[in-house]
Each structure stands twice: as structure tokens, then as C-alpha cells.
Amino acid sequence: MSTTPRKVVGAAVGVAALAGALLVQAGTSQASAVQLPPAHAGFDYQIGGAYTPPSGVKVVTRDHSAAPVTGLYNICYVNAFQAQPGAEGDWASDLLLRDSAGKVVYDKNWGEALLDISSDAKRKRIADKIGALIDSCRDKGFQAVEPDNYDSYTRSGRRLTANNAQAFIKLLSARAHTDGLAIAQKNTSELAGNRAANGLDFAVAEECGAYDECGDYTSAFGDSVIVIEYTDSGRSKACRSWGGTLSIVQRDLDVSPAGSSGYVRKTC
Numbered sequence: 001m002s003t004t005p006r007k008v009v010g011a012a013v014g015v016a017a018l019a020g021a022l023l024v025q026a027g028t029s030q031a032s033a034v035q036l037p038p039a040h041a042g043f044d045y046q047i048g049g050a051y052t053p054p055s056g057v058k059v060v061t062r063d064h065s066a067a068p069v070t071g072l073y074n075i076c077y078v079n080a081f082q083a084q085p086g087a088e089g090d091w092a093s094d095l096l097l098r099d100s101a102g103k104v105v106y107d108k109n110w111g112e113a114l115l116d117i118s119s120d121a122k123r124k125r126i127a128d129k130i131g132a133l134i135d136s137c138r139d140k141g142f143q144a145v146e147p148d149n150y151d152s153y154t155r156s157g158r159r160l161t162a163n164n165a166q167a168f169i170k171l172l173s174a175r176a177h178t179d180g181l182a183i184a185q186k187n188t189s190e191l192a193g194n195r196a197a198n199g200l201d202f203a204v205a206e207e208c209g210a211y212d213e214c215g216d217y218t219s220a221f222g223d224s225v226i227v228i229e230y231t232d233s234g235r236s237k238a239c240r241s242w243g244g245t246l247s248i249v250q251r252d253l254d255v256s257p258a259g260s261s262g263y264v265r266k267t268c
């Protein structure tokens with residue numbers, strides 16, 4: 001999960017039909033060609049539970065535990081900078097960020113423990129574990145990965161820095177590119193200008209319409225920006241300014257599966 005209201009839980013594609021731009025990334029020692037999601041395409045955000053995508057959807061994001069959709073461009077969601085709620089025990093104790101009293105630091109909005117990416121050694125150990133999830137995304141047939149909570153340093157009480165976050169995302173982008181996967185920058189508009197140095201291929205921006213941030217992403221990623229809004233007003237603003245160029249969808253905050261009582265999905 002991610003920011004204050006901006007975050008939510010947690011088949012090979014027909015290349016000819018979905019052949020968006022190929023982007024050559026040189027963020028690691030060897031260049032890696034990856035396929036980007038098609039721009040301004042029908043999109044659905046399904047990290048709260050998988051279901052049959054609505055008609056017209058070309059790109060879908062699902063949790064890493066789910067299966068991709070045959071014939072679509074599939075993005076694999078991974079909570080990379082925080083532990084899932086109640087999953088602290090899945091991590092070595094020293095890899096959980098702690099305050100001066102030794103207590104674990106949490107993202108209070110979502111009940112997620114922050115991972116301690118403050119040192120090279122810890123970043124490598126965490127990246128090895130997250131990297132195994134990225135490998136599983138590749139093995140299942142996803143085309144891209146979306147590592148969430150890039151902005152966790154902003155909730156760390158200054159125990160983590162933007163430099164820590166960027167050093168860690170570089171490890172993940174190298175792993176994704178080695179696997180032949182594109183990698184998204186999730187939120188964190190303040191670091192969008194560094195996307196090339198950090199090896200990031202496209203952006204997934206929650207509520208950039210509501211917060212007037214979509215331009216921050218397009219200035220760095222062009223039209224390779226996927227927008228998720230959680231309010232009618234945010235969707236209206238995003239659609240008014242960016243509906244002709246970007247992929248935009250409104251979902252309910254819990255990203256509920258279709259058929260459940262809280263389900264909301266609207267587009268431009």
C-alpha cells in the first residue's frame with residue numbers, strides 16, 4: 001500500500017497486437033530491451049482481486065500472486081518497500097525499519113512495516129527477496145512490474161532518504177530488466193526527473209489528477225503514464241487535461257473485485 005489516500009493493497013502477450021514502443025534501457029552494465037505498455041490504452045487496476053477485465057481493456061495490473069490475462073499487457077504489482085500487513089515475520093528482524101526505541105516504524109494508514117533500505121548491505125538483502133517475486137512475475141508471463149511504496153522514505157520520520165530509495169529502486173530495475181520486464185515508477189513525482197538514472201520505464205500515478213501532478217510525470221515519461229484516481233473529481237480533472245493522451249481509470253480505494261459491494265470503475 002502507499003500514501004495517504006493514494007495507496008491500496010495488494011501469458012505472454014500478443015506482441016504484434018500490443019507492440020507498443022520498445023525502449024532500450026542502459027541502467028545496468030548491459031542494455032536491456034523491454035516492451036512498454038501501450039499509451040492511452042484501456043486500463044484496469046486489479047490489485048485488490050482478479051476478475052475478468054471489462055471490454056476495451058488492453059492493460060491490467062494484478063498482484064504478483066495472481067495470474068496474468070492472456071492477450072493483454074500485464075503489470076505485476078509487488079509491495080517492494082514495505083511489508084504487507086501482518087507479514088513482519090516474513091522478514092529478518094534487522095530488515096524492518098526501527099525508531100530510536102527499537103520499535104518497528106509503520107505506514108500508519110495501511111498498517112505496513114517499512115523495510116530498512118538505509119544501507120547497501122540491507123538493500124541487497126531486501127532486493128534479493130523482492131527480486132525472487134520479480135522473477136515469479138516473469139515466470140507467470142507478466143510484461144512489467146510495479147514496485148509499490150517507492151515514497152516510503154517520506155513516512156520514515158527522516159530515517160530513510162530519497163537517495164536510499166533511489167539506490168534500492170536501481171537494484172529492482174536491474175533485476176526487472178534482466179528478466180526482460182519493464183518497470184514502473186509508482187507515485188513519488190518528486191523523483192520523476194531521475195527516472196532514466198534509476199532505470200524506470202513508465203509511471204503509475206495515483207491521484208495525479210486530484211493533486212495536479214500528472215504533468216510532473218509526463219515531463220519525465222511522456223505519454224507512458226498510467227493514472228488511477230479514487231474520486232469523481234480527481235477523475236474529472238485528469239480526464240479534462242489528460243484524457244486524450246494517458247491511460248486513466250477511477251477505482252474504489254480498496255480496489256475491490258467486480259461483483260463486490262464496494263466496486264467502482266469509471267473511465268474518461
